[in-house]
Amino acid sequence: MDFSCPLPINNYPQILLAHGGGGKLMHELIEKIFMTSFANPALETRHDSAVLNLGNSRIAFTTDSYVVHPIFFPGGDIGTLAINGTVNDLAMSGARPLYLSAGFIIEEGLPTETLWRVAQSMRHAADAAGVSLVTGDTKVVDRGKGDGLFINTAGIGIVEHNLTIAPSSVALGDLIIINGDVGRHGIAIMAAREGLAFESEIESDCAPLNGIVLKLINSGLRVHCLRDLTRGGLATTLVEIAEASHLHINIDERAIPVREDVQGACEIMGFDPIYVANEGRFIAFVPEAEAKKVLDILVSDFQGMGSCVIGRVGGGAPGLVTMKSKIGVNRIVDMLSGEQLPRIC
Amino acid sequence: MDFSCPLPINNYPQILLAHGGGGKLMHELIEKIFMTSFANPALETRHDSAVLNLGNSRIAFTTDSYVVHPIFFPGGDIGTLAINGTVNDLAMSGARPLYLSAGFIIEEGLPTETLWRVAQSMRHAADAAGVSLVTGDTKVVDRGKGDGLFINTAGIGIVEHNLTIAPSSVALGDLIIINGDVGRHGIAIMAAREGLAFESEIESDCAPLNGIVLKLINSGLRVHCLRDLTRGGLATTLVEIAEASHLHINIDERAIPVREDVQGACEIMGFDPIYVANEGRFIAFVPEAEAKKVLDILVSDFQGMGSCVIGRVGGGAPGLVTMKSKIGVNRIVDMLSGEQLPRIC
Numbered sequence: 111m112d113f114s115c116p117l118p119i120n121n122y123p124q125i126l127l128a129h130g131g132g133g134k135l136m137h138e139l140i141e142k143i144f145m146t147s148f149a150n151p152a153l154e155t156r157h158d159s160a161v162l163n164l165g166n167s168r169i170a171f172t173t174d175s176y177v178v179h180p181i182f183f184p185g186g187d188i189g190t191l192a193i194n195g196t197v198n199d200l201a202m203s204g205a206r207p208l209y210l211s212a213g214f215i216i217e218e219g220l221p222t223e224t225l226w227r228v229a230q231s232m233r234h235a236a237d238a239a240g241v242s243l244v245t246g247d248t249k250v251v252d253r254g255k256g257d258g259l260f261i262n263t264a265g266i267g268i269v270e271h272n273l274t275i276a277p278s279s280v281a282l283g284d285l286i287i288i289n290g291d292v293g294r295h296g297i298a299i300m301a302a303r304e305g306l307a308f309e310s311e312i313e314s315d316c317a318p319l320n321g322i323v324l325k326l327i328n329s330g331l332r333v334h335c336l337r338d339l340t341r342g343g344l345a346t347t348l349v350e351i352a353e354a355s356h357l358h359i360n361i362d363e364r365a366i367p368v369r370e371d372v373q374g375a376c377e378i379m380g381f382d383p384i385y386v387a388n389e390g391r392f393i394a395f396v397p398e399a400e401a402k403k404v405l406d407i408l409v410s411d412f413q414g415m416g417s418c419v420i421g422r423v424g425g426g427a428p429g430l431v432t433m434k435s436k437i438g439v440n441r442i443v444d445m446l447s448g449e450q451l452p453r454i455c
Numbered sequence: 456m457d458f459s460c461p462l463p464i465n466n467y468p469q470i471l472l473a474h475g476g477g478g479k480l481m482h483e484l485i486e487k488i489f490m491t492s493f494a495n496p497a498l499e500t501r502h503d504s505a506v507l508n509l510g511n512s513r514i515a516f517t518t519d520s521y522v523v524h525p526i527f528f529p530g531g532d533i534g535t536l537a538i539n540g541t542v543n544d545l546a547m548s549g550a551r552p553l554y555l556s557a558g559f560i561i562e563e564g565l566p567t568e569t570l571w572r573v574a575q576s577m578r579h580a581a582d583a584a585g586v587s588l589v590t591g592d593t594k595v596v597d598r599g600k601g602d603g604l605f606i607n608t609a610g611i612g613i614v615e616h617n618l619t620i621a622p623s624s625v626a627l628g629d630l631i632i633i634n635g636d637v638g639r640h641g642i643a644i645m646a647a648r649e650g651l652a653f654e655s656e657i658e659s660d661c662a663p664l665n666g667i668v669l670k671l672i673n674s675g676l677r678v679h680c681l682r683d684l685t686r687g688g689l690a691t692t693l694v695e696i697a698e699a700s701h702l703h704i705n706i707d708e709r710a711i712p713v714r715e716d717v718q719g720a721c722e723i724m725g726f727d728p729i730y731v732a733n734e735g736r737f738i739a740f741v742p743e744a745e746a747k748k749v750l751d752i753l754v755s756d757f758q759g760m761g762s763c764v765i766g767r768v769g770g771g772a773p774g775l776v777t778m779k780s781k782i783g784v785n786r787i788v789d790m791l792s793g794e795q796l797p798r799i800c
Contacts, residue, residue, distance in 0.1 A: 115571035125565045130595025143567075144557075144591055147574035148581070152554075152589035160589035162554055165613060167510030173556035173609055174592045179600075209497075209507055211518035212489075213607045215560070220470045222488075226460035229492035236493070244497035244505035246489055247519045247607075250475025251798060255602035262558045262592075264518055264609030268509060453596060 116142045126449070132341025132387070133446030137350075156354055157276050158199040158337065161269055168269035170205035172196060175262040179453040181224065183302040185294075185313030186389075188261055189231030191455055194318050194389060195340070196265040197239045201320040202336045202392065204275045204327045205267030207239060212246040212263050217256030228259065239318035241265070267320075271327050277354035279334040284423040285401040286359065287394045289322065289408055290315070290416035291367040292344050296386035297375045299454050310371050317390030322411040326394070331404055335395040338388070340455055342446040345384040347393065348421075348431045349445045359431045361421030361443070384433075385446050387454045395423065461487045471794070477686025477732070478791030482695075501699055502621050503544040503682065506614055513614035515550035517541060520607040524798040526569065528647040530639075530658030531734075533606055534576030536800055539663050539734060540685070541610040542584045546665040547681045547737065549620045549672045550612030552584060557591040557608050562601030573604065584663035586610070612665075616672050622699035624679040629768040630746040631704065632739045634667065634753055635660070635761035636712035637689050641731035642720045644799050655716050662735030667756040671739070676749055680740040683733070685800055687791040690729040692738065693766075693776045694790045704776045706766030706788070729778075730791050732799045740768065 128135040145153060152160035159172035176192045186194075193210065200207040212232065216225065236243055273279070298314040300306070319338065326333055335355075337347050344366065352359045368376075368383045376383050390413060396404045401419060408414030426432055431443040473480040490498060497505035504517035521537045531539075538555065545552040557577065561570065581588055618624070643659040645651070664683065671678055680700075682692050689711065697704045713721075713728045721728045735758060741749045746764060753759030771777055776788040 115568050122567055125561050125563060125567060125570065125595055127563050127595050127597060130561065130593055136593060139570075140591075140593060143571055143574050144593075147571075147578045148557075148588040148591075150587050150589065152587065153591075160554070162589060164514065164553065164611070165510060165512030167512055169509065169611075171554055171556060171611060172590050173558045173607070175558040175560050175594045175607060177560060177594045177596050208509065209505070209516055211516060211609045212493075213518045213520040213558075213609075215520050215522060215605055215607075216470050216475065218470060218472050222467055222470060223460050225470065225484075226488055226492075229488050233492045242495050242497065243493040244495065244507060245517050246485075246493075246498075248475055248481060248485060248489075249520045249522045249605075249798075250470055250472050251522050251602060251605075252472060254599070257596060257600035260560055260594075260596075260605070262518070262520060262560075262607035262609075264556045264558075264607075266509070266514075266516060266611065453594075 116146055127452045128449035131446060131449040132346055155276050159203040161203055170200045170203040170267040170269055172199040173262060173264040175260060176455055177260050177453050178455050180302050181258055183314060184298045184311050186316040187228060187231050188259060189228040190235045190316050191389060192261040192263045193232055193235035193239060194316050195455060196263040197241060198319045198338045200265050200267035201323040202338055204271050204273060204323060205269045206324060207241045207265055207267040207320050209244045209266045210241050210263050212243050212261060214248045215256060215260040216250045217258050218250055218253045220258050239320055273333060275333055275336055277335055277351045280351060280355040280357055280395045280423055281334060282357060282424040283398055284334055284395040285398050285419050286421040287404060287417055288420050289392055289414040291369050292388055292391055293368055293372045293376060293383035293386040295389040296451055296454055297372050300379060300451060308371055308375055312371055315388055315390035317413055319392055319413060322413040325407050325411060326404060329407055331400050332397055333394055336392055338392040340387050340389060343385040343387055345443050346446045348443060352431045353429050356428045357423050358426035358428055359421060359423055360425050362434045363436050365418060365420045367416050367418060381450060385450055461491055472797045473794035476791060476794040477691055500621055503547040506548055515545045515548040515612040515614055517544040518607060518609040520605060521800060522605050522798050523800050525647050526603055528659060529643045529656050531661040532573060532576050533604060534573040535580045535661050536734060537606040537608045538577050538580035538584060539661050540800060541608040542586060543664045543683045545610050545612035546668040547683055548614060549616050549618060549668060550614045551669060552586045552610055552612040552665050554589045554611045555586050555608050557588055557606060559593045560601060560605040561595045562603050563595055563598045565603050584665055618678060620678055620681055622680055622696045625696060625700040625702055625740045625768055626679060627702060627769040628743055629679055629740040630743050630764050631766040632741060632749060632762055633765050634737055634759040636714045637733055637736055638713055638717040638721060638728035638731040640734040641796055641799055642717050645724060645796060653716055653720055657716055657720060660733055660735035662758055664737055664758060667758040670752050670756060671749060674752055676745050677742055678739055681737055683737040685732050685734060688730040688732055690788050691790045693788060697776045698774050701773045702768050703771035703773055704766060704768055705770050707779045708781050710763060710765045712761050712763060730795055
């Protein structure tokens with residue numbers, strides 16, 4: 111069995127950019143290669159972090175590599191992303207992030223000053239999120255075998271609640287709350303990459319979400335599931351959760367906050383904002399009875415000032431996401447297909 | 456302060472391959488950029504893993520990125536390396552490795568079959584070392600912006616002893632014990648890369664060391680320091696420990712096990728085996744009174760059959776390593792200078 115690859119390699123004998131895009135091909139790659147090879151209960155939860163027993167504690171553990179291009183962009187850089195992205199994956203388990211590792215893969219020829227600036231960004235972002243960078247590694251690859259700088263961070267957090275925050279906890283009737291407008295990170299990267307100038311500069315929404323999430327958790331409210339809206343955007347995340355929970359999700363396009371300049375940029379570039387990546391946005395699935403209290407807590411935090419309800423669980427075929435469009439028509443929302451915007455994070 | 460880089464950038468305005476080689480330049484880069492930016496007590500120990508408090512437990516946490524070229528080599532591949540390397544860094548704190556993360560950075564165009572083979576290697580290596588791969592991430596970079604496959608793994612272990620296994624615990628009179636012959640990993644990579652054929656195939660010594668180390672720890676013997684001999688080889692590791700402990704180290708070249716074929720290959724290629732990387736070798740610093748018992752335990756394990764004493768702490772200037780050469784002359788041993796063999800791990 112070991113020597114036959116379970117992906118239909120006639121279809122994809124080689125890895126494509128879309129295999130890293132957060133959409134259908136990436137899910138297929140993960141299922142067919144990694145889930146098959148490494149099968150274990152922690153992986154099976156398919157959540158942003160693994161929640162594990164360690165001594166008498168429950169911990170969350172996660173990792174992400176950052177290959178964003180360009181390294182610097184409006185609102186952040188690869189360093190801020192490498193801290194906030196991993197902090198947010200821990201936060202989505204309701205864990206309190208504590209410790210991060212950092213692995214640097216540097217292309218020969220990178221200006222030393224660039225590395226210094228990125229390290230400083232990481233320090234500031236780590237301070238802001240209240241985490242420590244405690245262990246690291248540095249590798250250098252030959253010129254032409256990398257792209258300036260790639261960073262991997264892994265993170266450990268402590269789980270101090272008794273909730274199971276996961277797609278499996280999503281329940282019929284749950285409301286879906288988002289903490290603000292979507293699409294800014296992806297558009298900021300795209301504009302920086304292509305040298306596009308919009309009337310106003312669109313900055314990435316990159317931000318640590320552990321503070322706002324811990325306020326929710328510590329309030330004792332029953333949070334069923336949390337998920338940040340990175341690669342593949344809001345749409346792909348909703349499909350993942352609908353599939354994993356075997357429930358229907360219905361959202362209302364008019365309720366999804368999109369800034370006017372982001373909407374305009376999306377129209378110019380032919381993107382749909384619900385597929386564009388964010389780095390400071392998440393959705394929470396909560397029982398309807400608690401939604402008002404959840405919103406009150408979220409809007410009182412800087413990272414949640416634009417929070418609102420965008421949809422509800424139930425009302426249709428299990429495993430499917432539908433969206434009531436601006437003109438009132440219900441349509442099926444699918445995962446991101448192909449590669450919309452490579453190397454966004 | 457944030458905006459002035461503390462490395463003398465007139466000397467090194469750009470990153471060189473040697474900044475990742477494990478030797479002097481890498482140490483300078485780490486000290487000047489990363490230690491300055493991220494200063495905290497866990498980093499200050501300068502050991503292979505950070506040892507941290509978490510709840511009521513003590514844990515070890517470490518990370519390494521793997522950029523070895525070629526991906527497959529005699530005795531292993533990037534997957535076995537990515538598991539064993541991180542397992543070994545945890546073991547060098549005397550921790551019991553439990554959980555690993557894996558971040559894949561794939562170059563567009565990598566054969567899917569290659570990824571499958573590497574994932575299978577990782578599964579087998581993880582099973583052999585008794586660890587679970589519990590969380591992961593996949594990124595794809597455009598063709599020409601990577602080199603096939605880079606892997607980062609981070610690892611968590613639990614520390615179940617009360618020893619402080621670190622350079623700071625090394626004491627005058629300690630004996631230095633190695634668990635076998637040096638230089639095989641580096642020579643195996645070099646031969647695979649350059650298509651060199653020796654009379655016998657030299658295989659990497661890549662192996663998990665947690666089993667043998669835990670036998671030592673669980674025996675109750677006082678182990679002062681452990682360190683695996685990766686980039687920079689035995690020589691660089693000894694210099695690191697002499698400097699960190701502010702003690703003198705003296706080793707005997709005749710006592711260092713080197714296989715005849717490895718010695719021959721080193722002579723052809725102009726390498727000194729004490730600078731060549733290993734992936735299944737470590738040194739232990741132990742009190743002389745316990746050395747006999749330590750050796751008994753080590754030689755009874757498959758990973759320690761070639762164990763022997765190679766030197767002693769003390770007898771010269773603090774912070775310095777000297778070696779009595781094969782012809783009986785004492786010479787100073789320095790860190791690896793420049794880049795002997797890039798992308799060895």
